[in-house]
Amino acid sequence: MVAEAARLGSARRASSGGVVSAVSERSVEVNGRPCRVWEKGDGPLLGVLLGAPGALEWSPFLERLSAERRVVVPSIPGFPGGLGHDRIDGHVDWIAATLDLLEAAGVAGADLVGTSVGATLSMEAAIFAPGLVRRLALVAPFGLWEDSEPVTDAWAVRPGDVSLLSAAPEKLAAAMAVPEGGDPIEHQVMLLRASETAARLLWPTTDTGVAKRLHRLRNETLILWGSEDRLIPASYAKRFANAISGPTIVRSIEGAGHAAWFDAPEAVADAILEFLR
């Protein structure tokens, strides 16, 4: 059962200047474990599922989206703000957990943005519960595999190396550093848990078998991909688009890496807002 416990949250710091007010925080339960939900902004509802490494802060990307939309950011179990990845064993469990999370966060029927692992789960939500998702914006989803252009092994990296994730790895590493006053041990555990969660869903090749299901994705879909993605070749954008049944637009985010919403927050947010207008 999914329960909801509303809780007024405090303001979060913005990463690029100025204090951001009125980000509310509440907690919902998925599989009996808590998942944080952030919310800010006015306008039509927009759900956002963030992957790799998840929602560490109310970021410039979220801030930009919230200028036009009421943005709701549920934390995926196991990603920062969410627990319970260890109760999820297989792909069917993951899909059910995602549907539970979207319903509990109150974004059923809304437009949905997913990034990286979040995009992988957003696609599945739209495939299995078409009424749950209106329009879909995906940033670099995992799930397909081509022998001729394999996805890079995201987990065969030296500890702390985020260069596969971002075209500006130093900047990303700084954003992932322990926040002022934070517990360094728990922060490290949280980041490791996020990486483990992605592994739990995608190990070892990141092929989720979605190729056999993409024809059931009939939503209007926007696919964004960083031109410098070192994890998943940018050509995968077309592969997804060709397999999705709904009207699909592909746009490249020039100069951005896999975490394009981090590397180029304005460009990604603006492309999404334009698609949704």
Added chain:
Amino acid sequence: MKLCWFHLMPYTDLPDDFREKHPGVWVDIDSGLLDPAFVHTIYNDFMDELEHAAEQGFDGICVNEHHSNGYGLMPSPNLIASTLARRTRDAAIVVMGNSLALYNPPTRIAEEMAMLDCISGGRLVAGFPVGTPMDTCYAYGQNPSTLRDRYYEAHDLIMKAWTSREPFTWNGRFNKQRYVNVWPRPIQKPHPPIWIPGGGSVETWRWCAEMDYVYAYLSYFGYKRGLATMQGFWNEMDELGKDRNPFRAGFLQFVGVADTREEAMKLYREPAEYFYGRCLHIDPRFAAPPGYTTEASVRARVRSMVSQAAGAGGGPAIAQDFDQIVEQGYVVIGSPDEVADQLRTVATSLNVGQLMLLLQFGNMSKELTMHNSELFASKVMPQLQGLFEDEWENEWWPKPLASGRRAEPRPVAS
């Protein structure tokens, strides 16, 4: 105490510039370096060395499992163990062991180990490792996030398969098998002794205590670095109200014996530097898949100096120069008396009754290996045998059939 002879079966012809030219010895090691005809030779040398050790009177001979690994040519230790079971008489066959989560269904391990116990007449020690990240998660593609849960479930399935009188259905979280009914069953009842090779995780110590299994700390870095871990283990046993029976614990130690220390320094320099320089050239990209280490162990590792000393990736850099290797205790060398003294210190300071000895390491030749074994067996072993045995019973040692009931393998015709 028990003295077991352990073989890793390293590829002995990695090039001199291996460290400089290759990213690592494991997972993505260059297959162009491997000559199968040469492997034919060294496999047979290695099995000769194990059989020779058994003839020399070592209590047990040990094999283990690695995958895609230039220092461990035993993807299937059970294959090697089966030939040893035929060609040895009394030594325990210590399989250290089978990585439980890698087999589908894990019943396969229950079957093969039961076969080994039957072929050997009840001489099997069943080692149940989780397996290293390189072996399990990268070479074998197991999900690090579910590896430990799969391991524990596989363990429960195997134990039930060995001990259940009736066929049963296993409807587990990861394994579903309508009919489990292994033939043959182990000779040893209720099952062969279980040894758990592990690192320095408190959870593993507690589990060994709960299940009454041997905890075997298989470190390549010798007794000086192993001390903190074994002290942690024994402190945990105290906490749990378990006795300090040294046979609860196993430890791995490299050893080189010669007539004098000077000679030992000459003889064992090259193979030791080969092992620590080339064989342990492990690409750190493959060392820490997320979820392999539990969150509790991650917290403990950061907080505790004990765990830092024991954990993968923690602690000081690996010494590669022989003088440092000896100084830091990775390899115990010297005359027979000096080695016996040091090993007595190892056994008593770590309180370890099941000592596993690497008398072949790196690119050590068969001739030197057998020399090492013979000197050890004739001059060191007599000084160590009997240690702990007046005071403690070894409840974790095989109980084979009486010799009169054991089959006599047909001699090999030339």
